[in-house]
Amino acid sequence: MADLGPGAAAPGNPRGGAGRGVRPEPRHIRRVLVIWAIATVLGIALVLNLHRLLPGLLPPMASSEAQGVDFTLGFFTVLAVPVAMLVWVFAAYSIATWRVRRFEGLDGPPISGSPVLQTTWILSSALLCLFLVVYGLALLTNVSAAPPGRLLTVDVTGQQWQWNFKYPSRGGVTTTTLALPVNRPILFRVTSLDVDHSFWIPALAIKIDAIPGEVTTVYAMPTREGTYTARCAELCGLYHSYMQSRVRVLSAGGFSSWIGAQERVWGRGGG
Amino acid sequence: MTAPQSGRHLLGALGTVVVGAVVVVGVSGLLRVLAAVPPTLRARPVGVVQTAVGPLTRASLTLSTYPDSLAGEHGSGGGAHPGWVSYGPTTNLWVPAHALVTVTIRNYDGATTLTDPFYGRVQGTVGGVEWVNGRATRGVPAAQVAHTFTIHMFPTPGQPLLDVSVPLPGVPASTPVGADGYPAPTVVTFQFRTGASGRYIWQCEDPCGTRVGGFGGPMSTQGYMTGTLVVGHG
Amino acid sequence: MASRWWSQSVLTGVPMGVVTALVAALLTRAIGGPSASDAAICIGFVGWAFGFLGGMGAFRYPRTLLLARPDPTAEEEHQLAVQGGGPWRYFRFTTDHKVVGIQYLVLGLVLFAVGGLAAMLIRLELLRPGAAAFPPATYNTIVGLHGIIMIAGTIIMITGPFGNFVVPIMIGARDMAFPRLNALSFWLLFTAVPVLLCAPFLGGFPTGWTSYAPLADQAPPGMDAFLVTILLFGGSVAVAGANIVTTAITMRAPGMTWTRLPIFVWGAAMTASTLGLMVFPAFMAAMVLLGLDRTLGTSFYVASGGGSAWLYDNLFWLMGHPEVYVIAIPAFAVIMELLPVFSRKPLFGYRTAVASTTAIVGLSVLVWAHHMFVTGWAPQLNGPFMLTTEMISIPTGVVFLVAVGTLWRGRIWLTVPMLFVLSFLWNFVIGGMTGLYLADVPTDYQLHGSLFVTAHFHYTLMGGALMGFFAAFYYWFPKMTGRMLNETLGRIHFWVTQVAFNVTFLAMFYVGLQGMPRRVADYSAQFAAGNFVASIGAFVLGAAMLVFAYNIVSSWLRGQRAPSNPWHAKTLEWQVPTPVPLENFEETPVITSWPYDYGAPEPTPEGAAERAPA
């Protein structure tokens, strides 16, 4: 067993291209491209109607940040469909067309690569990637800046396994229910007194870790009144699952009367 | 592969699946035993009271907090961790729905300063107060708190909030130790109302445990400084 | 002397390990007092590992070296590789790479069985809201065990069994470069398993496998067991990595040039070197600092003592992210190795595939902070890390081009291994595409820490990498054991796995998008439907794995005898007899062609691989 190769019949190295007399088969390419186009259209149609098929697929998108996330999720999915379909349709077509029941000792054509195709593939995925990065950076710049308007600051403190919310502009009123005025920019300053937590309001699409000894910040602009939930999104020990608080987005008037009532209780020395 | 061989293989595979299912059930049973779930203490309903929000069942609970684990559910030997602070007689509680619950907690432990003074305030009780040795109060300074009894959270939206939190003032260090090995306790009483049925948890928010932040050991173990609270019917 | 059944095997290793552990722990406790209980546990577990290895005879050669005794003779080396032959050699410090490969295979399957059991328990808890099955502390420990066992299992699942058994034969070598280190890597891994399984009896650990500090500082003594497990496992991975890389570089037969190297060798060697030598040490360092925090009261991770949780996050993800790519690469390599065999066509774009694999490995060490977008650690770096993360999708995408290009116009032979190769194409596309949402910072703000992430990485690690393992398993099992796996059971295993897997994790995407955090024991009623479906899917998936387990055991014991080359493949391991002789090759082979040279101008009746040597 000194020499295991087919010897002279084969070149020592893989070479690109169908250089060994492989007949091209354009009709397969034409067919599979048509199937791909149809599958892509159907796939995109499915994506655009997914929220109808699966009610409650996303939480109520109740902030301007959430609306951006909602759009991006759908947009990326639509972009992903043709790429995924390219792989699936080509693979499925190959399997359906060239499947053999059992091994017959026959080989396929000796195509070991196509420099043009490989270059095209890499360049187009690089372009797609570049687009995603530029898009992402633009969106990131957008959500990192304070939304316009008079900022309301809320200090969020995580401690195993409860959040509390302090309104520094209201004499330090502190509560375990978070109330926010609608259509007003909010700055959350988040910290933890013990271990890592993560402050997440799914309906507002904001999340920032609560790190002991540090203050992290995140902006939100609630746009829709309603009752939502704040959850802890970083495993923080025994009752991580129960580290949830009620969030109420109120009208401007509703918020003033709520915070007024809280101030009176707070002033009496009770919680 | 011949037909009888194939049949035998399918049977063997099916048998393996059954054995696997038995193993899953067996191991989960074993883990439940290892977890030693504390028994449940049910609040006694004692008649009905008319209130501004309609008739409510009256019920009462009596709990104690100890500087160790020698007097509660862990037995006189103290179980695996005799030195851990603990609530007794147990930490899994049951109270009726739509009830006015009166809770009495005897605290036999000294104070540990709160990490967050917020939990020194009485919250969510009837009248916003607790009675400490018979005296009504709305809050306790952070340095004087031994433990807190803090109910919170709702795994399901729509379940009524029960944001009750009361601080338990510590026994002063100078208090003489009695025949039972503990000083005379601080007695804290408070009332809260329950709504519809639901599942809650309660915990101490005072860093009375071990390790980083004082929230290790008993603070992170059901049966010591934390437990469940079920609001139910029947 | 090692031929006597009682001499230096696990039967001497285990008692010596246990005695050393007890002595070490009790001594530490006696010297340090009650405050040293964490130190006693850590030192006890380390003592177990050293005692066990000593009892196995792992230190005989180092001792010889240190005492400047004469080098072992060829006969002694032979003895170390054979260990008296028979089944007992699998329980000894045996240096034959084929024995080590089988040892890794069995231990890997045991790890998957335990990790899978934990997965079933997790889904049992999440079947309905209400945390009905276990209290939260028990649940948290189960989650952590599932995570670390599956991560460890997937790290070793391909480079361990197949990297050891197949790679040396594939490159025409007689053994690995360092046979003793090979045995050491396996037995070091073995010592880590009982240590981890002690954790639930030491109070468990509430942190999950990510063991985030300072929660890990606060955890019960189960955390000590966890951190020693990581140190032992990391040692094993480092030793194994150095060995595989050195083997691939120095042990290739004449004519096995870099461009004739099977793609599987490329994947295994690059992975092993990156993971074991560059990446895993960061996790080990993190665990050493954690151990110091816990035993000596330092404050590396405790803010009140000047430490930082962000330090832990960085150390962990410096390992954590490269690690997931590096788990995936051996699977990519298996996929690319098998596609030409079952498409009967050359690998499409071999050089591009090698270059892409290299690029993935290189980029993978530059993306770690995308796990920290929401930590608030360095918001100014979110943009750059988004860039590197999305860049890595370019070389990853090439794998799909290679796959589809190889399939196109092939003669596609749908064997069980090929089915698993094809399922990879479905699952990993979904896994990769959903990664885009997590790479994009604003959408990550929403999805991070939710079950969407859990579903995403199960699509890549289970739907992708584990399917690659299954493909490799069905493909190389005949060579490794001399038996064929039952095909009917294999097809049942495949179809049930593929369907149940997709049901389980699509449902998990759904609840993740709805806003359900991961690693929770209890959840709101709004997530009940998705979780119910995911649990049922997971139970069916578990049943499929049991069919697989039955197939392994029954086929290994009584399966059809395997021919030496059942797949008519061209790589070297299929050209040697089955069972593979101790020295693999009678004489050193000389390589004259590329291993994917399918598609000869005129077809031969026996298939390309069986043509007579020139």
Ligand SMILES: [Cu+2]
């Ligand atoms: Cu938390």
Ligand SMILES: [Cu+2]
């Ligand atoms: Cu306490």
